[in-house]
Amino acid sequence: MSLVKYNNNSISAITSAASIPSGALVPIKTLTASSSATLSFVHGTDGVVLDSTYPIYKFVFINCHPATDNVAFQYNGSTDGGSNYNVTKTSTAFYAYHKEDDTDHVVAYSAGGDLAQSTSFQPLVLGVGNAADEQCSGELTLFNPSSTTFVKNWISHVPSHSYQSYIYDWRTAGYMNTTSAINAIQFKFASGNIDSGKIKLYGIKDS
Secondary structure (H helix, E strand, O other): OOOOOOOHHHHHOOOOOOOOOOOOEEEEEEEEEEEEOOEEEEOOOOOOOOOOOOOEEEEEEEEEEEOOOOEEEEEEEEOOOOOOOOOOEEEEEEEEEEEOOOOOEEEEEOOOOOOOOEOOOEEEEEEEOOOOOOOEEEEEEEEOOOOOOOOEEEEEEEEEEEOOOEEEEEEEEEEEOOOOOOOEEEEEEOOOOEEEEEEEEEEEOOO
16 A cells, blocks of 8 residues: 655645534533532532533542541532532442552452442542542543433542552442432542542533
8 A cells, every 4th residue: 555645735735624623521610629628519600510501521530639548539419509419329339459569459349339329428439548649530420410301320430549558440330319400519528628639520512
């Protein structure tokens, strides 16, 4: 097969080209923690969009560092604009880990990371350490939160540096068991503040 080579003259001869599609991932809001008890995304507040504008929403966590050692990073939803974060959820969770000194590694189901028709906050990762270099980063994807017909499916993937010098890779999925629209999401550690870190909210355009 022959190789076609282009030069400046051949490129300059092009009179039209197909338009480049705009990105499907649309930035909506960034929240930055500074010894914050919670970070909350409430539709209609401070530029936050969390309605039928997008069929999928993605939250991205960047270097979320806890003030307290060995804690879970978790979330909950609201159907009343953030007055209450207590949506009923059922979920499943598993993880893989590997210790820095190569003495321990496993893949396992997490009974402590799942919920069964519970209004409690959903753990996205357990055991995050609070040493200077320890944190968790990852993402939570929420599907069609404005639906008043279906329950609200979600999936998350969160790697973290644990308090015992492990790398954990957490995979969690579930549904918020409500046909009411979800219009607010809150994140926090199970104990203590979010010492530092960022959470970004994106909308994903329909195809």
